[in-house]
Amino acid sequence: MTTFAPGRKASSSRRHPRRGEELTFWIFLAPFFVGLLIFTLLPIAWSAVLSLFDAQATVYPTIFVGLRNYIDIVTDPDFLNSIGTFLVFTVFIVPVTLVCSLGLALLVNRLPHGAGFFRTVIFLPTACSYVVASLIWKLGLFNGLESSLANQVLALFGQQPIYSWLNQFPLFWILLVTVRLWLQIGFYMLLFSAALQRVPEQLYEAASIDGVRSSWRMFWSITWPQLRSTTSAVILLLMIAAFQAFDEFYNLVGAGPTARPPLVYLYNRAFTQQDFGHGSAGALVLTLIMVVVALLQNRFFGFGAADDDSPRKRASRKKVAA
Amino acid sequence: MPGIGSTQISRRQMAGILGLGAVTPLVLAACSGPGASTGGGGSHPTLSQWYHQYGEAGTEQAAKKYAASYKDATVNVNWVAGDYASKLNTRLLAGSGVDVFENNAINIADARAGKYADMTSIIEPIKDQFSETALYNVQIDGKYWGIPMIIDPQAFYYNKAMFSDAGLEVPTTMEAFYECVAKLSSGGKKGIFLSNTDGGAGFSSTMAWATGTDIIASDNKTNGFSGDVDALAETYSWFRKIQQNGFGLQGQPSDWWDITPFANRKIGIQWGGMWSMPQAVKALGDDVGMFPMPPSGSNGTYALIGSNWNQQVAQKSPNRKAALEFAKWLWVDQKQDQEDWALSYGFHIPPLKAVAASASKLQSGAAKEFVDAFTKYGKATGPYYTNEIGQAMEDAGTNIIVKGADAKTQLAAAAKKIDASLATLQ
CATH class of the missing domain: 3.40.190.10 (Periplasmic binding protein-like II)
Known part of the structure; x- marks a missing residue:
């Protein structure tokens, strides 16, 4: 008689993979691990070492300075200003992208025909490089010539052309926010579209049977709560992306103080000034800030935690237990 | 035939792995970029x-x-x-x-x-x-x-015909320079092109020299302008006025180093390098003239930078x-x-x-004016003028000219950074 014990067999197989499978595993993954080691882990480790040295124009420094580079960075008004620039940028770009991408996803999702076409069209700018998009914005849409698109639109309304799109507050923020919005809205729209398709249709049917007629109420009572984890993910990804902003700032307003986010500040320090000690310290401080932000959002919103382990579910379990 | 999970590796698989190993160094070598030198100093390197x-x-x-x-x-x-x-x-x-x-x-x-x-x-x-x-x-x-x-000297190009039409003389003071720009800017036109973004903050060394001071003191140990910060602040104030009154052309497809706006007669004055002389003369002929940064303050002098x-x-x-x-x-x-x-x-x-x-080619016209001015007033920033110092001055200048920040406060902040940067070089 043959005994069938799939659970035990599978478990045993996981603990003791066959030698051939092990070899295949390493053949396929070794290049990735080697790449990770050489191009990610070693540079991070070397950066940590550099951050403790006076590394001017060299990556093999000899003068140990302890935490001095870190103290210099966190007390440098330019660094603090760059954090301020990031915060201003985040305040605009995160909610604008969130609302617009969710709005587009809702609109496209309700289309009876051609939803795939519109999703593709809206997603296309994501494939465009930030540098190319910045140049289009700078040279085509918002240059100071009368022939630029923005100035043509102003002329339609009888307004004088604007020459200083790139350095006049708050005009340059319009360029910086709109170029990123155009580039990333399609990606986040896709995330929301995927999440919308996972919302069970029965919930809407049940609500309808219960007498809910208003689309607005349907959205706030069903759709929005169902999108909670996707929204948390989108907010976190948008914040990380805003924190990593470089290309559009560098190409539109330059490396000067007009609007200098943290990465442009670090680029100036590490590459223009070749101060690898302060540059590395700054990079690690920024990493620390992002880790703290990620942990805080995990604490309050729960993105990244297993569904059963989210703070809200833990709280709900406690209530039930009580 | 061995499956994926087999320990046996066929000759073809082994050849593939070995081939990959052989190709990898070549790929990495190719990734080292163009023009890597070869040889260790042989007879024909x-x-x-x-x-x-x-x-x-x-x-x-x-x-x-x-x-x-x-x-x-x-x-x-x-x-x-x-x-x-x-x-x-x-x-x-x-x-x-x-x-x-x-x-x-x-x-x-x-x-x-x-x-x-x-x-x-x-x-x-x-x-x-x-x-x-x-x-x-x-x-x-x-x-x-x-x-x-x-050597690339930089100074102001001006359109002689436009100056003549407006009854203007080549400016000999910063105040006269501002008046020229203001007059050329009448009727909604722009008088000058300094920069797309910084309003001329990139020319800080020349501004300092025009006040008779320097960004770096002669001993290369401290900043050079804090002793006469008033004169430098005044020079910045003229550029601030140009920015504030909208006299400067901005938003061009390329920046000050491209003489095209001047060659196209969009403006009467442009900061530029001598490299643009052929393009300017081709477009404007004998109407092309140049003048250095005019003097400012009691110790002022004409100034011209040469990199x-x-x-x-x-x-x-x-x-x-x-x-x-x-x-x-x-x-x-x-x-x-x-x-x-x-x-x-x-x-x-x-x-x-x-x-x-x-x-x-340097013996006549505006090219000769450039060479003569450089010979008489030309200066170089020198190797102690680090990127860090350049950034500090550009930040201060942009904050003063574009954002309207207090000049003395900004220059004091820049002086602190310059001193710190120079201290690391001693």
């Missing part, structure tokens, strides 16, 4: 020579022609587009891929970190033949680290000796090529005095 991407048509072909005519080594010219300084610094840091290169930002940290080959033995015997201003930029710790290739491009050799080059010989051959001995490089494309002043003196 191969050199990698780096240039930044010049805007003038024909320059790349000229550089390759000079390299091809050198008989003692094969010289591969690499024409580097994009952020030249960062790419060059990365190569010098890695110590491979570049043997001989041009550089307009020789700096102390790199010299002391052993990235540049010492060129004192080439320059010292003939140093009197070079422009002193040009040599000032390549001298660190009593040694010479580069051979000046070209160099310099030929250098990488200290870590396996062909250092051959690279030094090539650099000397091209930028000291080949006088005809030097004049061709300086004057057949854009206009630049040849650093060798004899070559500059014999250059017929």
Whole structure:
């Protein structure tokens, strides 16, 4: 008689993979691990070492300075200003992208025909490089010539052309926010579209049977709560992306103080000034800030935690237990 | 036939793995970029020579022609587009891929970190033949680290016909300069093009010299302007007024280094380099004139900046000796090529005095005015003017001119950064 014990067999197989499978595993993954080691882990480790040295124009420094580079960075008004620039940028770009991408996803999702076409069209700018998009914005849409698109639109309304799109507050923020919005809205729209398709249709049917007629109420009572984890993910990804902003700032307003986010500040320090000690310290401080932000959002919103382990579910379990 | 999970590896699989192993170093070698030098200094070495991407048509072909005519080594010219300084610094840091290169930002940290080959033995015997201003930029710790290739003076271009029509004279003070700009800006026009973004903050050294002070004190230990910050603050205030009143052209497809707005008569004055002279003269003929930054304050003087491009050799080059010989051959001995490089494309002043003196294109018109003004008032920032100091001054200038921040507060903040930067170089 043959005994069938799939659970035990599978478990045993996981603990003791066959030698051939092990070899295949390493053949396929070794290049990735080697790449990770050489191009990610070693540079991070070397950066940590550099951050403790006076590394001017060299990556093999000899003068140990302890935490001095870190103290210099966190007390440098330019660094603090760059954090301020990031915060201003985040305040605009995160909610604008969130609302617009969710709005587009809702609109496209309700289309009876051609939803795939519109999703593709809206997603296309994501494939465009930030540098190319910045140049289009700078040279085509918002240059100071009368022939630029923005100035043509102003002329339609009888307004004088604007020459200083790139350095006049708050005009340059319009360029910086709109170029990123155009580039990333399609990606986040896709995330929301995927999440919308996972919302069970029965919930809407049940609500309808219960007498809910208003689309607005349907959205706030069903759709929005169902999108909670996707929204948390989108907010976190948008914040990380805003924190990593470089290309559009560098190409539109330059490396000067007009609007200098943290990465442009670090680029100036590490590459223009070749101060690898302060540059590395700054990079690690920024990493620390992002880790703290990620942990805080995990604490309050729960993105990244297993569904059963989210703070809200833990709280709900406690209530039930009580 | 063995499955994926098998321990057996077929001959074909083994050949694939070995092939991958063989190809990987080749791919990595290819990834090391263009023009890596070969050989360890044999009788006929191969050199990698780096240039930044010049805007003038024909320059790349000229550089390759000079390299091809050198008989003692094969010289591969690499024409580097994009952020030249960062790419060059990365190569010098890695110590491979570049043997001989041009550089307009020789700096102390790199010299002391052993990235540049010492060129004192080439320059010292003939140093009197070079422009002193040009040599000032390549001298660190009593040694010479580069051979000046070209000098690029920068000043104001002005349209003589527009000045005449508006009843204007060439300005002799900053106040008169502002009046010129204001008059040329009447009727909704723009009078001047200084910069797309910083309102002229990038010319801080020239502004300081025009007040009779300097960004860096003569002992290279502290900032030079804090003693007379009032005069410098006043100079900035004139540029602030230009910005505030909307007299400056902005938002152009390219920045101040491109003379196109001036050549197209969009404005009457533009800050620019002498390299643009052929384009300006072609468009405007005898209407092209130039003037240096006018004096400001009681110790003021006319001021004109001259930056160099310099030929250098990488200290870590396996062909250092051959690279030094090539650099000397091209930028000291080949006088005809030097004049061709300086004057057949854009206009630049040849650093060798004899070559500059014999250059017929520099003997008349606005080009002669540029050379005369540079000879009389020209200054160089020197190697102590680090990128950090340049950034500090540009930040202060942009904050004053564009954002309207208090000049003295901004200059005091810049002075602090300059002092800190200089302290690390002592």
